[in-house]
């Protein structure tokens with residue numbers, strides 16, 4: 001962990017996943033080891049691991065752990081994998097990478113001659129997904145950095161760095177690469193209520209990387225744009241529908257509206273594993289709703305009437321027409337998105 005450019009917050013150790021616990025950052029750099037399907041599912045649900053690509057890696061690890069457990073106990077491996085797929089698949093509904101990773105694991109297991117082969121294949125799959133994520137992050141980060149002007153003042157929402165991908169980062173990867181090229185004057189970080197991924201995680205990453213940044217309350221983003229202090233917005237995605245509608249952290253839509261109103265480009269950076277050509281549009285994307293207490297309680301203390309009703313969607317949908325471009329490792333997609341997304345998703349499966 002000493003070289004910030006090589007931060008790997010997810011480590012696969014054949015049979016167990018080591019995670020830098022994201023619920024404890026930035027106060028503590030605390031690692032946990034998860035070695036059962038239930039423990040992986042809990043880590044995803046409680047957001048010890050979070051961010052669409054990292055959730056996918058954790059899910060693949062959960063499948064590999066299930067296969068190993070079946071081999072050791074003599075249980076049929078296909079039954080164990082089906083059970084694990086259901087358990088993991090229910091954890092967080094919006095990130096499509098979760099289902100993508102589970103499906104990849106099921107495919108690897110199909111046609112394997114015996115349980116030991118399945119275990120071997122799934123071990124390798126987890127490692128491969130981690131390596132592919134690094135390659136994808138770096139490629140899309142190069143493409144995205146080229147879109148930013150010199151001296152860029154960039155606004156971002158939520159956390160899309162190494163913590164969120166297990167590798168280099170997507171939107172934050174674009175910012176990292178642009179910073180390495182000397183192009184970034186300032187990164188404005190939305191705090192990203194209610195779980196504060198911006199304030200807790202993005203700030204932690206940018207500090208480690210030495211990238212200049214300023215934390216702002218979510219509600220200040222439009223005012224900052226009105227003052228002419230934002231040149232571009234770059235965010236990540238949990239799922240991109242076939243028509244280019246983007247599900248991402250709650251508050252992203254408001255940022256996109258403000259960016260449009262001020263003539264500021266709004267970029268979405270995501271690997272092709274986040275494209276979902278089977279979901280036609282944003283209205284069809286399942287949006288996770290989380291505990292009321294994430295809004296009612298801050299740092300263990302109630303900030304409102306304790307039983308007040310709450311609506312706490314974890315994500316919102318930004319319509320495709322507010323998205324200037326989608327930056328993937330297979331190229332920068334421009335509107336109209338339908339055909340571009342179909343082609344990028346197809347290239348990914350070749």
Ligand code: MRU
Pocket residue numbers: 050051052053095157158159160161164165169170171197235236237238248249250314
């Ligand atoms: O609820 P989270 O923290 O998992 O939400 C994360 C986001 O919304 C990210 O922007 C998205 O997953 C992309 S991470 C590269």
